[in-house]
Every structure is written in C-alpha cells, then in structure tokens.
Amino acid sequence: MSFGEAEIAVEAMAAYFAHLGLAPGDCIVVQLPNLVESPLTLLAAWRAGLTVAAVPMLWRATELAKACDMLEPAALIGMSSCAGERPADLLRDVAATRLSIRFVMGFGADLPDGVSSLDDAILDGPPAGFGPRANSGPALITFTARAGEPVVPLFRDEKALLLQGAMTVMALSLDRHDVLLNPYPLAGPIGIALGLAPWLIGGTALALHDPFDHAVFVQQILTTGATVTALPGTVLDRLLDEGIVTDPQCALRHVGRVWSVPNLGERLSAEAPAERGGFDLYPLGDLACLIERDSRRLVRGTLPSGVFQMADQGETTTFLETALVAGTEPGAKTIAVRGPLVPKVRSLAATSGETADRNTQGFVETGMAGETRNDRLHVVRDPELVYHGGFTIAASELDGLYQAFPRFLDAACFVLPDPVMGDRIFAAVVPDPSMPVSLAALRDFLNERSVASYKLPDKLLIVRSIPRDTHGRILRDQILKQI
Known part of the structure; x- marks a missing residue:
C-alpha cells in the first residue's frame, strides 16, 4: 500500500470505530497476525482516541480471558481464520461472557455471526466530517510475565x-x-x-x-x-x-x-x-x-x-x-x-x-538477573522465568497448569537450552500410581482448557518427587539431578 492508500483505510476504520460509539479512552483488544491489517488497525484506533491492547496470535481463551478481566475492553478485533484456526470465533466466545465488551470485529471472509467486518468498513471509505480524537491514556498495552505473575501489562504512551x-x-x-x-x-x-x-x-x-x-x-x-x-x-x-x-x-x-x-x-x-x-x-x-x-x-x-x-x-x-538494583532474594x-x-x-x-517499581529512584525491573563485569551488564539466568519462542513465561504458571492434571500427584516445569526456541519446556511429574500417564493425555487436558500451545511441554519425565526448599519453592536445578 502507498501512504495515501493507508491514509484512506485508517480514516475509514477510525470513523467506523467512532460510529459504533467507541469513545476516546476506551480500550480495544487487537489480536492480528503480522499482516498489513495490524498496523492499519493500530493507527485507526489511535486516530479514534482509543487504547490498543495488542495480544499474541498464539493466545487462546485462557490468556485472552485474563487480559479482558484486567483491562475490561470495549471491543475485540481479530481474523476470521489463521493457520487453520478460527480466531474470530474464539474472540466472540470470550466476549459473550464479559459485560464490558460491546463489539467484536474482524478481517477476512466467513466471519462468524455477531462479528462485524472491518474489510467492509474500509471499502465503504471514510465519511465526511470525521476528525481525529485525542486520548489522554496509554496508546498501546503489551504483555509480559514476571516470576509468580503470568500476565503483566505494559502501558506505553x-x-x-x-x-x-x-x-x-x-x-x-x-x-x-x-x-x-x-x-x-x-x-x-x-x-x-x-x-x-x-x-x-x-x-x-x-x-x-x-x-x-x-x-x-x-x-x-x-x-x-x-x-x-x-x-x-x-x-x-x-x-x-x-x-x-x-x-x-x-x-x-x-x-x-x-x-x-x-x-x-x-x-x-x-x-x-x-x-x-x-x-x-x-x-x-x-x-x-x-x-x-x-x-x-x-x-x-x-x-x-x-x-x-x-x-x-x-x-x-x-x-x-x-x-x-536489589532483587527480591537476599544478595540478588x-x-x-x-x-x-x-x-x-x-x-x-x-x-x-501502583506500578511494579519497588525502588524509590524510578527504576523498573526487567525480570532479568544480572551482574556487572568490565562496565557491561551480563544477564544471569532466572530459574523462575521461561523464554520460549519469543515469549516470556512465569515458571509458576506452568507448574500450576501441569499440577492441575488429575493423574498427577505433583508436577513442575523445567527447561533445557535450545538454540532456536531459547528454552525447551519439559514437565517433571509424580504420577498417581493407579492411573496411566502419557504426554498426549496431558496435552489434551491443556488443549481442552484452551491454554496457549507454547505452554505445552515437549516431553514428560517421571520423577520420585518434586524437590522444594523450606519455603515450598521448587528447586528446578535439583529436578535435573534426578533425571
């Protein structure tokens, strides 16, 4: 697209958002792949004075519901189909159980009932008299994870x-x-x-x-x-x-x-x-x-x-x-x-x-441990964070997902380094001796709960026990010693 063509599309979508009754400061959740529709939607939302919460395409109902409960968005935007999935159907189902969400919109053919077409809004073109609207709140919200916190929103102005x-x-x-x-x-x-x-x-x-x-x-x-x-x-x-x-x-x-x-x-x-x-x-x-x-x-x-x-x-x-800065653990x-x-x-x-900053000097923690050598910061591994395929995941979230499987007496995640994925995810489990154990059954259980696919373990390994310290925290390095 030329800049002129993008301008027309952005103006048409922004006017459509205003026509629906979305007001400056309203939050909308946008789940779009890395296609031209993604930057056009962001620009249109900002022109209409809206705050955009951009969520990954791999998020499913579990993660989407958490974000919606935190932000109470007024609308959701997605695609009719992508990589064999039906994201707009999922967004519609999430919206059906949350009162704040008034509209679900999407791109692509064969959108489900109740989802309005943004392609049609672009084809209709911008109406006369629409003007950009200001938003005093954040422009963009993205998400990460921290130790013990599966979903942490980041507010960008x-x-x-x-x-x-x-x-x-x-x-x-x-x-x-x-x-x-x-x-x-x-x-x-x-x-x-x-x-x-x-x-x-x-x-x-x-x-x-x-x-x-x-x-x-x-x-x-x-x-x-x-x-x-x-x-x-x-x-x-x-x-x-x-x-x-x-x-x-x-x-x-x-x-x-x-x-x-x-x-x-x-x-x-x-x-x-x-x-x-x-x-x-x-x-x-x-x-x-x-x-x-x-x-x-x-x-x-x-x-x-x-x-x-x-x-x-x-x-x-x-x-x-x-x-x-000083970490949560003594000396860290x-x-x-x-x-x-x-x-x-x-x-x-x-x-x-309030913000997550625990320091009076205005610093915000990155979630990465570190040390100084030769005037450079060297990153030190934090065992409570998992870095998999570009995603930051709280290890405690994976522990909870695997422990919820009814065939396990106990479970925990651990990782091994991978040159492409960053971390390769494994599940160490203590099975119920009276029940069969399989990786496929655990994956089916997590899929039924609509958990993002990147949180599913690659392998399942049986251990005698999950080692913990006196405070009940999982000792992940000790898991490796059992294997």
Missing part, C-alpha cells in the same frame, strides 16, 4: 513509542529510502522497535513477514529491497551460510541480532560488503528495545551500563538508563531500567494499582 522509533532511526541512520523487513509481531517490543515505530516517524517502507518461513523470508529479502532486518542469531547464521547476506541482489545494509550469539559480528564484518554492518537489539524484559551498532569491542549478549543516549545534529537524546541483583522510553508496569501483585 505516545512519547515512548515515538522515542523507540527515534532510537532505531538514529542508531541506523534510516531515511525514506529504507525498507524495514520485520518478522516480529507488533504485539511485542521487537516488532515495535524494528517495524512499527521507525516506520511511523522515519517515512520508510514497511515489509511484514508472518508466520516465519525461511524460504519466504529469503524471497522477501531479495524482492522487497529490504535494507534493514533483525533475527535470532541462529537464523542469521543460516542466512550467512547460504550466502544470502552477501548476494549481490541483497540490499541489506543493517542486519540485527536479537540477543546476540558469539562471533556473528566478526562474520558479518569479514563476509559482508563494507557498507553492510550488524547491530544488536536487546528486548529488555519486554519493556523496550535497546539498539547498539556493531562494534568489535562489545561483548556479545551483554548490555551497556548507565545512561544510553545518542547525538544527532548537535542534539543529544537520552533514551533510558540501565542499572543493577536484577537489571532495571528507567527513562522516557520505559513503559509503566502494573503488577498483579500490587494491591493499590
């Missing part, structure tokens, strides 16, 4: 979104000739930092990719004229091995690593033309993304410590500050951030609705 785009534009020196190839959904910080935010303020072109398919992604690199993209290190290794980055048809001038792997920067420097360089993109506990241009002096997978700022045309902009340190780029965090554990 317009300024934070624009600053995230400014960081990307300034760090990579982007202009209107650049094409951003973004394979990350706009429901998380990477998709915002790599695609949505720099596109909004940089006048670039935006190419979206969903769901991830290596052959299609390579085709997009070579046919869209993509100049910027970022991927996990393992995927970038494959692109380098296949000679894609060094192909004369490839226009990439900035190739990013999402949480770096060793030696990739050196490979890019050695194998790619001089005008092509790498950058590191760090999703700081899903709060925001920090972008650093490639340098051989950097230690891969570490964070800068202190104030992070950049200069452009004689003006210096401060984006955020990183630091180590956790990485925290503060600054205009950092969203507000509302903790489920907070009884007063």
